[in-house]
Amino acid sequence: MKAFRGQPTIFSSPRTEKRQAELQVKEIYLSFGGVIALANVDFSVRTGELISLIGPNGAGKTSMLNCITGYYHPQKGSILFNGTDLTRRPPHEVTKQGIGRTFQNIELFPGMTVISNILLARHLFCTYGVGKASLFVGSAREEELRQRRLLEELIDFLEMHSIRKQAVGSLPYGLQKRVELGRALALEPKLLVLDEPFAGMTLEEREDMVRFLLELNHGWGQTMILVEHDMSIVMSISQRVVVLNFGRKIAEGAPQEILDHPEVVKAYLGEDEDNEEESRYHECLAKS
Amino acid sequence: MSAWLSHEGDTSFAQALSRYTLPQILTKQVERLGSSEKAIRKKSLGVWEALTWVDYLDYMKKTALGLMSLGLRRKESVGIITGNEPEWLFSELAAQALGAVTINLFTTAAAEEIQGALERVQASYVIVQDQEQVDKLLDVREQLPFVRKVIYVDRTGMRTYGDEPWLISFYDLLQISEPNETEQARLFEEELWKGQPEDVAIMTLTSGTTGVPKLAMLTHHNFTEMARNWMETVAISPGDNWISITPPAWIVDQSFGLGVTLCAGMTVNFPETEETVTEDFREIGPTILIAPARFWEDMASKIRVKISDSSFVKRKLFELSEKIGTAVTEREANNQPLPLYLRLLKRCASLVVNRPLLDRIGCSQFKVALTGGHPISPDVIRFFRSKGLNLKQCYGLTEGGGIFQVQPDEEVKPETVGKPLPGVTVRIAEDQEVLVSTSTAFLGYYQNPEATEASFMDGWLCTGDAGYIDGDGHLLIIGRKQDIMRTREGDAFSPDFIETRLKFSPYVKEVVIFGESRPYITALVNIDMGNVGNWAEDRMIPYTTYTDLSQQPAVQELIMGEVRHVNHQLPDPMKIHKMVLLYKLLDADDEELTRTGKVRRGLVAERYDPLIQAMYTDRSQIEVRGEVRYRDGQVGTIITRVTLLTVEEGKLS
Numbered sequence: 001m002k003a004f005r006g007q008p009t010i011f012s013s014p015r016t017e018k019r020q021a022e023l024q025v026k027e028i029y030l031s032f033g034g035v036i037a038l039a040n041v042d043f044s045v046r047t048g049e050l051i052s053l054i055g056p057n058g059a060g061k062t063s064m065l066n067c068i069t070g071y072y073h074p075q076k077g078s079i080l081f082n083g084t085d086l087t088r089r090p091p092h093e094v095t096k097q098g099i100g101r102t103f104q105n106i107e108l109f110p111g112m113t114v115i116s117n118i119l120l121a122r123h124l125f126c127t128y129g130v131g132k133a134s135l136f137v138g139s140a141r142e143e144e145l146r147q148r149r150l151l152e153e154l155i156d157f158l159e160m161h162s163i164r165k166q167a168v169g170s171l172p173y174g175l176q177k178r179v180e181l182g183r184a185l186a187l188e189p190k191l192l193v194l195d196e197p198f199a200g201m202t203l204e205e206r207e208d209m210v211r212f213l214l215e216l217n218h219g220w221g222q223t224m225i226l227v228e229h230d231m232s233i234v235m236s237i238s239q240r241v242v243v244l245n246f247g248r249k250i251a252e253g254a255p256q257e258i259l260d261h262p263e264v265v266k267a268y269l270g271e272d273e274d275n276e277e278e279s280r281y282h283e284c285l286a287k288s
Numbered sequence: 289m290s291a292w293l294s295h296e297g298d299t300s301f302a303q304a305l306s307r308y309t310l311p312q313i314l315t316k317q318v319e320r321l322g323s324s325e326k327a328i329r330k331k332s333l334g335v336w337e338a339l340t341w342v343d344y345l346d347y348m349k350k351t352a353l354g355l356m357s358l359g360l361r362r363k364e365s366v367g368i369i370t371g372n373e374p375e376w377l378f379s380e381l382a383a384q385a386l387g388a389v390t391i392n393l394f395t396t397a398a399a400e401e402i403q404g405a406l407e408r409v410q411a412s413y414v415i416v417q418d419q420e421q422v423d424k425l426l427d428v429r430e431q432l433p434f435v436r437k438v439i440y441v442d443r444t445g446m447r448t449y450g451d452e453p454w455l456i457s458f459y460d461l462l463q464i465s466e467p468n469e470t471e472q473a474r475l476f477e478e479e480l481w482k483g484q485p486e487d488v489a490i491m492t493l494t495s496g497t498t499g500v501p502k503l504a505m506l507t508h509h510n511f512t513e514m515a516r517n518w519m520e521t522v523a524i525s526p527g528d529n530w531i532s533i534t535p536p537a538w539i540v541d542q543s544f545g546l547g548v549t550l551c552a553g554m555t556v557n558f559p560e561t562e563e564t565v566t567e568d569f570r571e572i573g574p575t576i577l578i579a580p581a582r583f584w585e586d587m588a589s590k591i592r593v594k595i596s597d598s599s600f601v602k603r604k605l606f607e608l609s610e611k612i613g614t615a616v617t618e619r620e621a622n623n624q625p626l627p628l629y630l631r632l633l634k635r636c637a638s639l640v641v642n643r644p645l646l647d648r649i650g651c652s653q654f655k656v657a658l659t660g661g662h663p664i665s666p667d668v669i670r671f672f673r674s675k676g677l678n679l680k681q682c683y684g685l686t687e688g689g690g691i692f693q694v695q696p697d698e699e700v701k702p703e704t705v706g707k708p709l710p711g712v713t714v715r716i717a718e719d720q721e722v723l724v725s726t727s728t729a730f731l732g733y734y735q736n737p738e739a740t741e742a743s744f745m746d747g748w749l750c751t752g753d754a755g756y757i758d759g760d761g762h763l764l765i766i767g768r769k770q771d772i773m774r775t776r777e778g779d780a781f782s783p784d785f786i787e788t789r790l791k792f793s794p795y796v797k798e799v800v801i802f803g804e805s806r807p808y809i810t811a812l813v814n815i816d817m818g819n820v821g822n823w824a825e826d827r828m829i830p831y832t833t834y835t836d837l838s839q840q841p842a843v844q845e846l847i848m849g850e851v852r853h854v855n856h857q858l859p860d861p862m863k864i865h866k867m868v869l870l871y872k873l874l875d876a877d878d879e880e881l882t883r884t885g886k887v888r889r890g891l892v893a894e895r896y897d898p899l900i901q902a903m904y905t906d907r908s909q910i911e912v913r914g915e916v917r918y919r920d921g922q923v924g925t926i927i928t929r930v931t932l933l934t935v936e937e938g939k940l941s
Binding site for chain 2: 026148149152153155161162164165181211215217218
C-alpha cells in the first residue's frame with residue numbers, strides 16, 4: 001500500500017553525496033594488434049548528467065564502455081571515477097566503485113527467474129556468511145528480507161509485477177532488456193552505463209524504457225552514459241552528446257549543436273555530400 | 289458489548305443495518321470486529337498487507353478530514369476514477385460520511401466521457417488513479433471549472449506536475465489534518481451521524497447498451513437491504529474473502545465489494561495490478577465472487593487449452609473425470625440418488641483431478657461462485673459444476689441495486705438465473721418483460737424524471753429483459769426485450785441465445801448475430817487471437833496480424849466447425865447460415881462494446897452494414913475499408929478483402 005503509506009524506503013531520497021559520480025576519461029588509447037579502436041579520446045561526466053555516446057558502427061562506442069567498466073584495459077590514458085583511478089582494474093572492482101552496466105546483447109541467466117537474476121546483483125551488499133545463509137537465521141534473515149524489499153521496489157518501478165516469478169529465458173526480448181536494467185539498478189550504481197538499451201525493441205517497449213530512464217535521471221538524479229543508435233531518442237533525452245568516429249572523438253556538445261556539426265553530418269552521410277540525403281537526415285533528426 | 293453487536297446476534301445485526309448509512313456501519317463494524325478481523329488486504333511490493341477494521345475506519349476518517357479541510361460540503365458530489373484499490377473504499381465512504389454523493393467512472397473511459405459525466409453531477413472533487421487519469425482531466429480542464437481539486441492515488445510519474453495547485457496526492461490528502469484533533473474529530477462525528485439511510489449514496493452510470501448512459505441513484509438503504517438479502521441467503525461470515533477484480537464503476541463491485549462486504553464484515557482483497565490478477569486470485573482463494581460471464585468463459589477455455597497441451601496420461605484422466613462429473617451433475621439436476629459406484633468414482637475424480645485443478649486456478653475455497661452481467665453458456669456452468677465448483681447464475685441490474693436473483697444451492701439449473709432473494713418478487717409482464725419488486729430498487733435517474741417514470745410500472749421495476757418462469761419457479765432470461773428478433777418468416781430468435789453458445793468455443797472471442805426481417809441468420813465472428821494463434825502455430829500455419837489470421841482458410845474451416853457444432857444444438861430457424869470472420873476485434877475504444885464488454889448491437893450493425901448486406905447476396909468475397917481508433921485518439925484505416933462463409937450442414941468434427 002505504498003500509495004498511502006509514503007514513499008519507497010530505499011531509492012526514495014537520492015542523497016547527493018551517495019550519488020556523486022564524476023567520471024573523467026583522459027586520452028584513452030586502445031588498440032587490438034594493428035587496429036586502433038580508440039585514439040586519444042577524452043570526455044567527462046558530471047553528477048546527475050545523462051550523456052550519450054554516438055557514432056556509426058565500429059566507431060568504438062562499446063570499446064569505450066568496456067574500458068570504463070574494466071572489460072578492456074587501454075594501453076594509454078586514464079579513467080578517474082570520483083578521484084579513484086580505474087584504468088586497469090578488473091570489472092568486479094569497478095562495480096564496487098559504483099558503476100553498473102547493461103549489455104548490448106542480453107547477458108542474463110535464462111533459466112533463472114526475474115527475481116533470482118536481480119537478486120544476484122545484490123550479493124555485493126550481503127554481509128552474512130555461508131553458515132548463516134544456509135540456516136537462514138538472525139542477520140541473514142533480516143538481510144534477505146531487506147534485499148527482497150529493495151528488489152520489489154525495483155520490480156514496482158520497472159512494472160515487472162506479473163513476470164517476477166517467470167524464467168527470464170521465456171520472456172520477450174523487450175522485457176529481458178528491462179530485467180537487465182533492473183539488475184544494473186540493483187547494484188545501486190552511482191554511474192549507470194547502458195549499451196544500446198533500445199535495440200530490437202518495439203515502439204511501445206521503447207516508450208516504456210524512455211519513461212524509466214527519464215524518471216531515473218530526473219527523479220532519482222541517476223547519472224547515466226547511454227550508447228544508442230536511435231537518434232530521435234538520443235537527441236530528446238540526453239543533456240550532452242559525445243560523437244565518436246573511427247576511434248576519434250569528433251564532436252561533443254548539446255544535442256542541437258551536434259545536429260548542426262559538419263563533422264557529424266559527414267560521419268553519418270559520407271564525404272560525398274548529397275543535398276537530398278542531407279535534407280532527409282535533418283528531417284529525420286528534426287522529428288526528435 | 290450489546291446484543292446488537294454480538295456474533296450470536298448476527299440476524300439482529302443484519303436487521304439493524306437498515307437504520308444506518310454505510311459509513312456509520314463501518315463504525316459499528318469497528319465496535320463489533322475491532323482489530324480481530326482483517327477488513328482489507330492489498331498486495332503491495334509482492335507482499336499481502338492487511339488492514340483491520342480499526343485501520344479501515346482510521347484511513348476513512350483521515351480521508352474524510354482531508355476532504356473536509358479542502359472544503360467538501362454536504363450534497364456536493366465527488367468523482368472517483370480509480371482501479372481496484374483500497375483508496376477507492378476510503379474515498380467513497382469518506383465522501384458519504386460527509387453527506388456527499390459519489391460517482392465512479394471507468395478508468396478506461398475517454399476524456400470526453402469523463403468530462404460529460406462530471407459535468408452532469410457538477411463534481412467538486414475528483415479522486416483519480418494515476419498520471420493517465422490526471423492527464424485526461426488536464427486535457428478537458430477548461431470544461432471543468434466546478435472541480436476544485438483533483439486527488440491522485442498513484443504518485444508514479446507525477447513529479448513533473450509538482451507545482452500544479454489543482455492537483456494533490458492522496459498521501460498528502462491524508463496528511464492534511466490530524467484525526468486526534470478534537471475540533472476536527474467532533475465535526476466529523478457530527479457530519480457522520482447526520483446521514484440518513486434514505487440519502488443518495490452513489491450515482492452510477494448504467495452500462496447503456498443503448499444510447500447515452502443514464503445516472504442511477506442508489507441510497508444507503510438500497511445497499512443495506514441488498515446486504516441483508518445476501519446474508520440471509522448465503523452463509524457469509526467475517527473473515528470470508530471477496531476479491532475485487534471487476535471495475536469499481538460497475539454495480540457488482542459497488543453493491544458487493546463495498547456494500548455486502550462492509551455489512552457482513554468480509555475481507556476485501558485487492559490484487560497487486562491488473563496483470564497479476566490470476567496469480568493473486570490463486571493466493572487469496574476467494575470464498576465468494578460475482579464475475580462477468582466472460583471471466584468464467586476465459587477461465588474455462590484456458591483450462592481446456594492447457595489440458596489439450598498436457599501429457600497423454602493427464603489428458604485421459606481429465607476426460608475420464610469429465611465423464612464422471614457429467615453423469616453426477618445430470619443425476620443431481622434431476623434429483624436422482626447417486627448409486628454407490630458413482631459416488632466412489634466421484635470421490636476418486638475429485639481426489640485425483642478436480643481438487644488439484646480447482647486449487648490450481650484458485651477456486652478451491654468457494655462457498656459460492658456466481659456469474660452475472662451477461663448470459664453465459666450453460667456448457668460453461670456444467671463444465672465448472674462437474675469439477676465440483678459451485679458456480680451458479682445470478683441476475684440483477686444497476687437499477688435493482690445489484691443482484692437480486694440467484695439459484696438456491698439445492699436446485700441448480702444451468703439454464704436459469706434461479707429464484708428471487710428473500711423479500712424480492714419477480715413476475716412476467718404480458719409482453720414477456722421481467723418485472724421486479726424489491727426494496728433495493730433505485731431512487732431514480734439523476735435529473736431525468738421521464739426515464740425514471742418509464743422504468744417503473746405500477747410500482748414494479750421494469751428490467752428491459754424478456755424472460756419466463758419455469759415450472760419450478762426459476763427465471764429464464766431470453767435476452768434484452770428490444771433484442772428479441774424475428775426473421776422474415778416470422779420465427780422468433782434471440783441473438784444472445786445463439787451468441788453465448790458459440791462463445792463457449794475457445795477459438796471464438798465475440799459473435800454478433802443478425803437476421804431481423806431477413807431470410808436467414810448470419811454472424812460476425814471475432815476469433816480469439818491467443819488461442820487461434822496457438823492453434824495455427826501448432827499446425828505451422830504462418831500469419832502476421834489479426835486481420836491476416838482471421839482470413840486464413842484453415843482458420844475459417846476451424847471456426848466453421850465450431851459453428852456447425854452449435855448449429856447442431858439449435859432449432860432449424862435459429863441456425864447460422866452465413867458468417868464473416870471480422871478483420872478487427874470489436875473494441876470499446878471504437879464504441880462497439882460498452883466498457884463492461886457488452887456488444888452495442890445497433891452501432892455494430894450500422895458500422896458493418898456493407899458486410900452484413902453482402903451476406904444476404906451470393907457473393908463470396910467483399911472488399912472492405914474499416915477504421916480503427918487507437919488509445920491516443922488517432923484513427924487508422926484497414927483495407928482488406930473478407931471472405932463470406934456459408935455454413936453447410938456437415939459432419940461434426
